[in-house]
Amino acid sequence: MKQTFLYALCGMAAATLFAGCSGINALLKSGQPDLIYAKAMEYYQKEKWQRASTLFEGVEHYYVGTSREDSISFYNAYCKYKEHDWETASTLLDDFRRKFGRSAFIEDAEGMYALCFFYLAPGPTRDQTTTTQAIMAINEFMARYPNSSRIEQFKEINELLNERLHEKSYLNAYTYYKIGRYKSAIVALKNALREYPDSRHREEIMYLIVDAGYRYASNSIASKQTDRYLDMLDSYLSFKEEYPDSSHIKELDRMAKHARDYLDRNSKEDNDNNI
Numbered sequence: 001m002k003q004t005f006l007y008a009l010c011g012m013a014a015a016t017l018f019a020g021c022s023g024i025n026a027l028l029k030s031g032q033p034d035l036i037y038a039k040a041m042e043y044y045q046k047e048k049w050q051r052a053s054t055l056f057e058g059v060e061h062y063y064v065g066t067s068r069e070d071s072i073s074f075y076n077a078y079c080k081y082k083e084h085d086w087e088t089a090s091t092l093l094d095d096f097r098r099k100f101g102r103s104a105f106i107e108d109a110e111g112m113y114a115l116c117f118f119y120l121a122p123g124p125t126r127d128q129t130t131t132t133q134a135i136m137a138i139n140e141f142m143a144r145y146p147n148s149s150r151i152e153q154f155k156e157i158n159e160l161l162n163e164r165l166h167e168k169s170y171l172n173a174y175t176y177y178k179i180g181r182y183k184s185a186i187v188a189l190k191n192a193l194r195e196y197p198d199s200r201h202r203e204e205i206m207y208l209i210v211d212a213g214y215r216y217a218s219n220s221i222a223s224k225q226t227d228r229y230l231d232m233l234d235s236y237l238s239f240k241e242e243y244p245d246s247s248h249i250k251e252l253d254r255m256a257k258h259a260r261d262y263l264d265r266n267s268k269e270d271n272d273n274n275i
Contacts, residue, residue: 024054033062037072044075053079070096074105081112090116111150114138118157124167131168135161166192166199177208182216207248210235214255226266229259 027036040055056076063069077092093113097106117134138154138161145151173188189209192199199205213232220228236256240249 024051027055028058033059037063037068040072040075044079047082049079049082052076053083070100070103070105073100074103074109077109078112081116084119086116086119090120107145107148110137110141110144111148111154114141114154115157118161121161121164124164124171128165128168131161131164135165162196163200166196166201169196170199170201170205173205174208177212180215182212182219185212186216203243203246203248206235206239206242207246207252210239210252210255214259217259226263229263232256233259 027039030036036055036059040052040059043049043052043055053076056072056079060069060072060076063072073092073096077089077096080089080092090113093109093116096103096109097113100106100109103109114134114137117130117137121131121134122128135158138158141148142151142154142158148154169188169192173185173192176182176185176188186209189205189212193202193205193209210232213228213235217225217228217232233256236252236259239246239252243249
């Protein structure tokens with residue numbers, strides 16, 4: 001009984017869908033743009049985004065150069081946006097904002113365009129090109145519409161996206177550290193600190209610079225160790241000045257003592273050799 005009921009239910013759903021699609025196709029072939037537009041708006045108001053989009057796409061060529069051209073273009077893009085088809089929506093919205101810069105829908109279109117990139121932006125472990133595009137689009141929107149009701153929302157999103165870039169920069173640098181490429185790690189960590197001085201990883205980054213510097217110096221040939229221990233001690237003093245109560249202090253103090261002991265011994269040996 002249950003299986004029979006499910007088959008019947010699926011059949012009814014398929015029949016309804018087929019009837020809907022058949023009706024849309026017949027409407028599109030009717031050659032009556034006003035009727036197609038009215039039905040598209042009916043679906044739009046009922047939030048049947050896919051059907052509305054199909055009809056808007058089918059009717060838009062009738063209204064090129066008319067007062068309805070921009071509204072049809074916007075409604076179609078909005079349907080794609082509501083379906084979470086961010087890539088298609090962003091393309092349509094970009095076309096819209098370039099073509100209809102004076103439309104009544106332009107502010108909404110540019111806000112949605114920026115949000116599409118936000119929704120497309122991946123997590124910090126992946127390439128952040130889209131995140132950068134999102135930040136650019138959001139900042140452009142805020143500069144153009146400073147009194148928009150979306151400003152506070154966009155400020156929060158902007159902060160979130162920038163934090164994602166901070167995270168990516170930190171993770172890239174940390175990868176060098178984890179695989180023992182200490183010279184590359186030091187360069188990447190310092191770049192991360194320079195680019196994102198307010199990063200929530202600031203303390204950890206500064207600690208890793210000292211730690212990587214110590215490891216780099218310790219594993220160097222004798223002729224390079226003095227300069228590299230001196231660089232490590234500079235980083236250590238900067239860390240200690242900024243984070244005197246850090247949980248890393250005791251560990252870094254031991255490293256610093258070892259570096260100073262080495263420099264003292266090396267200095268004494270040089271003096272003895274010069275006598």
